[in-house]
Amino acid sequence: ETGVTQTPRHLVMGMTNKKSLKCEQHLGHNAMYWYKQSAKKPLELMFVYNFKEQTENNSVPSRFSPECPNSSHLFLHLHTLQPEDSALYLCASSQVSVGDNEKLFFGSGTQLSVL
Amino acid sequence: KQEVTQIPAALSVPEGENLVLNCSFTDSAIYNLQWFRQDPGKGLTSLLLIQSSQREQTSGRLNASLDKSSGRSTLYIAASQPGDSATYLCAVPNQTGANNLFFGTGTRLTVIP
Numbered sequence: 001e002t003g004v005t006q007t008p009r010h011l012v013m014g015m016t017n018k019k020s021l022k023c024e025q026h027l028g029h030n031a032m033y034w035y036k037q038s039a040k041k042p043l044e045l046m047f048v049y050n051f052k053e054q055t056e057n058n059s060v061p062s063r064f065s066p067e068c069p070n071s072s073h074l075f076l077h078l079h080t081l082q083p084e085d086s087a088l089y090l091c092a093s094s095q096v097s098v099g100d101n102e103k104l105f106f107g108s109g110t111q112l113s114v115l
Numbered sequence: 116k117q118e119v120t121q122i123p124a125a126l127s128v129p130e131g132e133n134l135v136l137n138c139s140f141t142d143s144a145i146y147n148l149q150w151f152r153q154d155p156g157k158g159l160t161s162l163l164l165i166q167s168s169q170r171e172q173t174s175g176r177l178n179a180s181l182d183k184s185s186g187r188s189t190l191y192i193a194a195s196q197p198g199d200s201a202t203y204l205c206a207v208p209n210q211t212g213a214n215n216l217f218f219g220t221g222t223r224l225t226v227i228p
Contacts, residue, residue, distance in 0.1 A: 002158065033215075042119070043159075043204070043218040056215055090158055103149065104216070106158035 003027040006091050006107035013081065014115050021076040021110045023091030031096040032074040033104070034066060037088040049074065050096060081114045088112070117142045117209055121219035128195055129227050136190040136222045138205035143183045145207045150179050150190050153202045153221070162203075163190070195226045 004025045013019050025032065034046040048056035049068040063085075065077040074091055091107045118141045128134050138148070147166050151159040163172045163179040165188070171180040178191040188205055202223045206216040 002160065004158070006158075040220065042220050043206075043216075045209075045215055048215055088156070092159075103161040103164050104159075105161070106151075108158045109156075111156065 002105045002107065004091060004093055004105050004107035006089075006110055008110055009108065010111045010113075012113045012115060013078070015081060015083070017081075018077070018079045020078065021089055021091075021112075023074040023076075023107055025072055025074075025091075025093040025105070027093055027095075027105060029093040029095045029105070030071055031094050032068060032071070033092040033094075034074065034076050035090040035092060035106075037090060037109070039087075043090070047076075078112075081112075083114050086112055086114045117145075117207060117217040119205060119207060119217050119219040121203075121205060121222050123222060124220065125223040125225075127225040127227060130195060130197060132195050132226075133191070133193050134195055134224070136192070136203050136224070138188040138190070138219055140186045140188075140207050140217075142207075143186050145183065147208065148179075148181050148188050149206050149216070150177075150188075151204045151206065153204060155202075159204065192224075195224075197226045197228050200224055200226050 007022045031050045036044045045058050046060045047066040052068050067075040088109045090109045092104045094104045095102045120139045149164045150162045153159045165172045165181040176193040181188045202221040204221040206218045209215045
């Protein structure tokens with residue numbers, strides 16, 4: 001176990017559904033991330049939170065809405081998704097401070113299928 | 116924009132062989148470079164992180180090297196085992212933060228018993 005837990009592991013949803021992905025880290029880190037992994041494409045950074053503040057939104061469509069209520073929890077709210085949004089969604093955390101270059105710890109991911 | 120390329124896309128080797136995976140990046144102004152392992156349907160596990168001031172890092176049978184000037188890194192795996200079968204990805208940070216990473220598409224390694 002990496003110390004980063006994602007739920008659910010698998011999710012099937014219709015295009016009109018609303019669902020949420022959850023991520024929890026038990027490592028005391030101060031930064032959390034959402035990445036998207038589509039087949040045969042590099043991992044894409046979606047959102048970054050440092051100290052609960054969103055510091056990066058990598059041009060992600062508004063149908064994806066992140067929420068970071070505290071430094072241990074991260075959510076990704078999904079609404080009106082498209083079939084091309086089907087992918088593995090990965091959460092990660094790290095300890096970031098000035099001058100540090102710490103490793104990323106990933107969860108096991110949520111495999112999302114949009115019908 | 117940083118681009119990361121990994122060659123080959125897939126590699127099969129017999130057990131016990133030594134092997135090298137390659138990673139190249141277009142912008143040499145990087146903080147560090149990380150190598151990850153991903154098993155099918157799973158998340159990523161960080162294997163090695165090389166700081167920009169370092170030339171290599173070692174962990175067990177793994178050795179990663181970094182040549183910033185040429186925009187290249189290699190991951191050397193000694194005495195490969197079937198348990199090493201996985202996809203190996205390299206990643207470098209973008210300009211906005213040390214851990215906002217650009218990933219390659221990975222090399223899928225199969226070690227044949």
